[in-house]
Amino acid sequence: MKKKKLVIIGGDARQTEIAEQCLRHGIRVYLIGFEKWNRHAFDIVKANGYGDVPWPDVDAILLPVSGLKEGNKVEAVFAKQNVILQEEWVKRTKSNCVVITGIHTTSLHALLTKYPRPYHKLLERDDIAIYNSIPSAEGTLLMALQETDITIHGSRTIVLGFGRTGQTIADTFSSLGAYVKVVTNATSEKARAEVMGFTTFHTNALSDIVKDGDICVNTIPALVLSKEVLTHASSRMLIIDLASAPGGTDFDYAKKRGMKALLAPGLPGRVAPVTAGRILAQVLIDLLLEKEA
Known part of the structure; x- marks a missing residue:
């Protein structure tokens, strides 16, 4: 069975827990904007997005809970510099690559209007x-x-x-x-x-x-x-x-x-990033498994 591939772009301690949970489910995770996160594991790859992520094979892109901001910037507490979602990355993904975000933003709407991809707004789920x-x-x-x-x-x-x-x-x-x-x-x-x-x-x-x-x-x-x-x-x-x-x-x-x-x-x-990360991870993993089914 081909391993699912997830790219996590920016975020906070919730995203690190999501990466850990995905690892346990056999999902390969690429992290962009996590240079300061002191964790090294097989199938969790710290990347910069340029030549080290197989974009055509990526099944899902996860953005921070705060979504995509103006100029396609994303919050990234573990990054050493500003993290920007490059349009080229999305353009290179397959048409059914799922974009997962916390909230809807005008920047993400504009990007996905240009490069249509299915997407989910996690914080709007009951x-x-x-x-x-x-x-x-x-x-x-x-x-x-x-x-x-x-x-x-x-x-x-x-x-x-x-x-x-x-x-x-x-x-x-x-x-x-x-x-x-x-x-x-x-x-x-x-x-x-x-x-x-x-x-x-x-x-x-x-x-x-x-x-x-x-x-x-x-x-x-x-x-x-x-x-x-x-x-x-x-x-x-x-x-x-x-x-x-x-x-x-x-x-x-x-x-x-x-x-x-x-x-x-x-x-x-802020107060329970591990619990919050596990909540998001379960939904994300379910989404990936549904795609597979």
Whole structure:
């Protein structure tokens, strides 16, 4: 049986765990942008993409969770210099080579419009979002413990958004005795929150809700904690914003008010990279095996 070939371009500790998991499943991995990763193993090849990767035989390309950025740059914490996905690499792959990314970006859309390839956005999958909600909640709890001078028990905690991540965070804080209020405009999320025993509010009521908040966790990728809202909040309220950059908080105004507002997207990769990597690896390996079948 011909070995599957995967090219991982950039990333962080999650990608190193993915490489390890793929190795265990007999997949040959080529790593671009990992010069500083001190790991050497047969079937894990550190490459630069120029003459050391068999592009026509590659079955899948994995990009970082943050996706492809402007100028085709990718985040690469183990690289010694900037890593850029070259169009020539994609052009040389076979038409069914799968491109796997975390999120959709305009740069990737433009590239795959020019060179059409099947692709998957991992963070938009329900299974990954649900699994990732656990390290996200644990990381949020850790930040709250570190950045406040109160206990979670008895704290007045506001959770903005009640998707997969918001649900797990609200449940985690509530289980420790926090008084949790949920803010969402989605009728389905409102219904789910109320079934789970949480009091819910519309974002229109945020100015009133934040008045007595101790901790506010945002998962909504829109400016919900605006200057107008933050004017009514206590300067002691801790804000943990989990939405993708630039987040849903007016950070400049929060700073002027002396509020502690932390932008913390991608918590799974920061607080539990091995677990997060294994979650992504399982889906990726399944995708490769499905291609084979």
